[in-house]
Amino acid sequence: MEPTQIDLLVSGGHLLTMDEQAPEIADGAIAVDAGRIVAVGDRRDIARRFTARRTLDASGCAVLPGLVDAYAHAGHGMIRGLMHPAAGWPSAMYWHATTPAWWRAEADLSALERLEAGVTTGLSVIGATPARLDDTAFADANAEAYEAAGLSLVLGVGPPDPVFPHLAEPFTGSHRVDGTWVERRFSVDEAMENTRRVIERWHGAADGRLQVAIASPYLFGRHVEHRRSPHRLPDAADAPAIHAHAQAMRALADAAGVIIQTHMFAGSVDYALRHFGMAEVARLLGHGDVLVAHANGLPPAECEVLGAARCGIATVAFTHENLWYGVAPIPDLVRAGCAVAITTDGAAPYASLDLWREPTRAAWNQWMAQGSQMLMPPETLLRMVTIDAARALRLDHRIGSLVPGKDADIVVVDLSAAHVGPVVDLVQSLVFYATASDVRDVVAKGEWLLRDRVPQRVDRAEVMASSRAEAAQALDRTDLVPYRRGPARWSGSVAWSAPSRE
Numbered sequence: 001m002e003p004t005q006i007d008l009l010v011s012g013g014h015l016l017t018m019d020e021q022a023p024e025i026a027d028g029a030i031a032v033d034a035g036r037i038v039a040v041g042d043r044r045d046i047a048r049r050f051t052a053r054r055t056l057d058a059s060g061c062a063v064l065p066g067l068v069d070a071y072a073h074a075g076h077g078m079i080r081g082l083m084h085p086a087a088g089w090p091s092a093m094y095w096h097a098t099t100p101a102w103w104r105a106e107a108d109l110s111a112l113e114r115l116e117a118g119v120t121t122g123l124s125v126i127g128a129t130p131a132r133l134d135d136t137a138f139a140d141a142n143a144e145a146y147e148a149a150g151l152s153l154v155l156g157v158g159p160p161d162p163v164f165p166h167l168a169e170p171f172t173g174s175h176r177v178d179g180t181w182v183e184r185r186f187s188v189d190e191a192m193e194n195t196r197r198v199i200e201r202w203h204g205a206a207d208g209r210l211q212v213a214i215a216s217p218y219l220f221g222r223h224v225e226h227r228r229s230p231h232r233l234p235d236a237a238d239a240p241a242i243h244a245h246a247q248a249m250r251a252l253a254d255a256a257g258v259i260i261q262t263h264m265f266a267g268s269v270d271y272a273l274r275h276f277g278m279a280e281v282a283r284l285l286g287h288g289d290v291l292v293a294h295a296n297g298l299p300p301a302e303c304e305v306l307g308a309a310r311c312g313i314a315t316v317a318f319t320h321e322n323l324w325y326g327v328a329p330i331p332d333l334v335r336a337g338c339a340v341a342i343t344t345d346g347a348a349p350y351a352s353l354d355l356w357r358e359p360t361r362a363a364w365n366q367w368m369a370q371g372s373q374m375l376m377p378p379e380t381l382l383r384m385v386t387i388d389a390a391r392a393l394r395l396d397h398r399i400g401s402l403v404p405g406k407d408a409d410i411v412v413v414d415l416s417a418a419h420v421g422p423v424v425d426l427v428q429s430l431v432f433y434a435t436a437s438d439v440r441d442v443v444a445k446g447e448w449l450l451r452d453r454v455p456q457r458v459d460r461a462e463v464m465a466s467s468r469a470e471a472a473q474a475l476d477r478t479d480l481v482p483y484r485r486g487p488a489r490w491s492g493s494v495a496w497s498a499p500s501r502e
Helices: 043-049 100-116 137-149 188-202 236-256 268-276 278-285 300-308 321-325 330-336 355-370 378-383 387-392 426-433 460-476
Strands: 004-011 014-016 028-033 036-042 050-057 061-065 067-069 119-126 152-157 172-177 180-185 210-215 259-264 290-294 312-316 339-343 410-414 439-444 447-451
Touching: 004 043, 014 028, 014 426, 028 043, 036 043, 043 050, 061 426, 067 355, 067 387, 100 119, 100 137, 100 447, 100 460, 119 137, 119 210, 137 152, 137 188, 137 210, 152 188, 152 259, 188 210, 188 236, 210 236, 236 259, 236 268, 236 278, 268 278, 268 300, 278 300, 300 330, 312 330, 312 387, 330 339, 330 355, 339 355, 339 387, 355 378, 355 426, 378 426
Parallel strands: 004 050, 014 061, 067 119, 119 152, 152 210, 210 259, 259 290, 290 312, 312 339
Antiparallel strands: 004 028, 028 036, 061 410, 172 180, 410 439, 439 447
């Protein structure tokens, strides 16, 4: 029988497929055609069955599915390195110092950072909470950037919450019009209409690579104190407004066929149960189409409710919430039935979009919380940035594992660096030692996007120059006094210095 001609053959290397039927193939190959995986197996067998127009030699490397970062914020890439523990970081600039060009530059930068880390699918909420949806231009800029980069994006958009949003009312956003900054008021209804427009334009676009999620900041309200933004906690009188908001988010998600992305900490589920009832909470949570970010400090009873609804959980290993509310109880959530992802929550105030850093941090969090290193084995950690993260986004039918029929999202990791060392146990070496710098090649939906560390679609120098220029203009319009530490930072003190006007 004549070999079948295909577009691309990824040959050699140690395959970690995330497929339970054949999780490891020591000398493997992947046949790719028309953007999909058509065969996975032993290198010699695949070579007999297929002839390829192009071959990616992965000998001496690890080969994995493209990583999946199930939770991060658009915009954060432009304000990294601006953080003071007493003031946080200048997220208000999103609303009053940025233009669509700024958002496009940030999205180009973040897409590049993800590509170079081997992240082929990421979720990005447009700005802090809530999403900046006073105009669709900001979401459009993000979608256009990821479409141009060739990566998959879940775009988080949605209105402010009716109770305790992170914006002062009336809600306002500033726009540059004919060279002048104009501040405009906007309503929740206007943000909802813009959310619908973004869904209509982008959900399923770029051959399915672009998806939209409804980003409801706190679906059931926020029931823990924010250390930097004091506010009263919701009480019984707030329940009707919170309930009406949750009902509107559920109705829109059902009508549009999109997932809901939200934040929950300890007390959110309990509040909803007390005021809405179990049946209504189950209806609002749906069945597998709600993605909960953080989940810090949840008690077992709340984990059980989320598990019964098959919620996705986007945990964050490197976050101040771990100090404030306790870590996310990952073992309890998994046992309850949730699909748990380890995410970056990048790229500010002190995080990055290098997803390779996070599994080790997640493991240490659980070891410290439980007093045992018998939790979070490396195979589980690797699943939580691939197939389990894809399941949390309801995309596991397309991505997350190297299985025939799925999108050809493939990452080749070079194992030759000194920090990787002699490889005795491949999975432990990857989870505990590999970094973004070890990613050599990236294929996304069959297209070779990163080739020997060189981006093929985007110009790295151009992206860096544009992002720095746009960042400088926005920062010039922003009061940075609360985030400056002054000359006392060199005093040798073990405490942060107070903000300085220098």
